[in-house]
Amino acid sequence: MMPTLDYQNRDDSNRETGVLRKLFGPSKEEIWRQLAEEVNGQFIDGRWFGPTARVEANCGQWTVTLDTFTVSNGKSSTTYTRMRAPYVNRDGFRFNIYRAGIFTGIGKFFGMQDVEIGDPYFDEPFVIQGNSERKLRELLANERIKEFFHAQPHIRLSVKDDEGWFGAHFPDGVDELYFVVTGVLKDFERLHSLFYLFAEVLEHLCRIGSAYEDAPNVRL
Numbered sequence: 001m002m003p004t005l006d007y008q009n010r011d012d013s014n015r016e017t018g019v020l021r022k023l024f025g026p027s028k029e030e031i032w033r034q035l036a037e038e039v040n041g042q043f044i045d046g047r048w049f050g051p052t053a054r055v056e057a058n059c060g061q062w063t064v065t066l067d068t069f070t071v072s073n074g075k076s077s078t079t080y081t082r083m084r085a086p087y088v089n090r091d092g093f094r095f096n097i098y099r100a101g102i103f104t105g106i107g108k109f110f111g112m113q114d115v116e117i118g119d120p121y122f123d124e125p126f127v128i129q130g131n132s133e134r135k136l137r138e139l140l141a142n143e144r145i146k147e148f149f150h151a152q153p154h155i156r157l158s159v160k161d162d163e164g165w166f167g168a169h170f171p172d173g174v175d176e177l178y179f180v181v182t183g184v185l186k187d188f189e190r191l192h193s194l195f196y197l198f199a200e201v202l203e204h205l206c207r208i209g210s211a212y213e214d215a216p217n218v219r220l
Helices: 010-024 026-040 131-140 141-152 188-207
Strands: 042-044 054-059 062-073 076-088 095-099 125-129 156-160 176-180
Touching: 026 042, 026 054, 026 188, 076 188, 095 131, 095 141, 125 131, 131 141, 131 176, 131 188, 141 188, 176 188
Parallel strands: none
Antiparallel strands: 042 054, 054 062, 062 076, 076 176, 095 125, 095 156, 156 176
């Protein structure tokens, strides 16, 4: 006599899924798949011993990548959500912009200086660092960039030269636009706004002569 298999029928499974969704909201996969569809990108499943799940979407010659990573702190670990886009940096312009109180005290970033651009829209809620005050003023005078920044309650947006020993290494002249926030970001509106912030910043960097539209030929 064959043993009775202990399995869950589809109705019970769907019922449990519905209960979990009510308690915790939509899953990361559900939201990120929706984002990929909205921005004409693709959702790529994660692997046990490989990259985590991600969204990749083209923006002109650039590829914007959304994923998560986890940092171990001994007995505990912290997961972060990040968005990245390598690009050819034409003139070495770099910046680091974050909300005051979130990363305050992080210190100078790549030797950058704190800058006040004379606009209370940014000077009061944000810490602004960069190696060109003029270019920072031009960048943050963009009304769409202002709008997208203020749609992010927690944000740190910077230009990095590469990702260190355990990340991607970039050719000379290639940097990346980089966003990071603590936790797994599942807010569709924030993610959608963040993608278009990246698109607007990259296009603006081209307009002010700080980026080429050439493909950086970097795979994250």
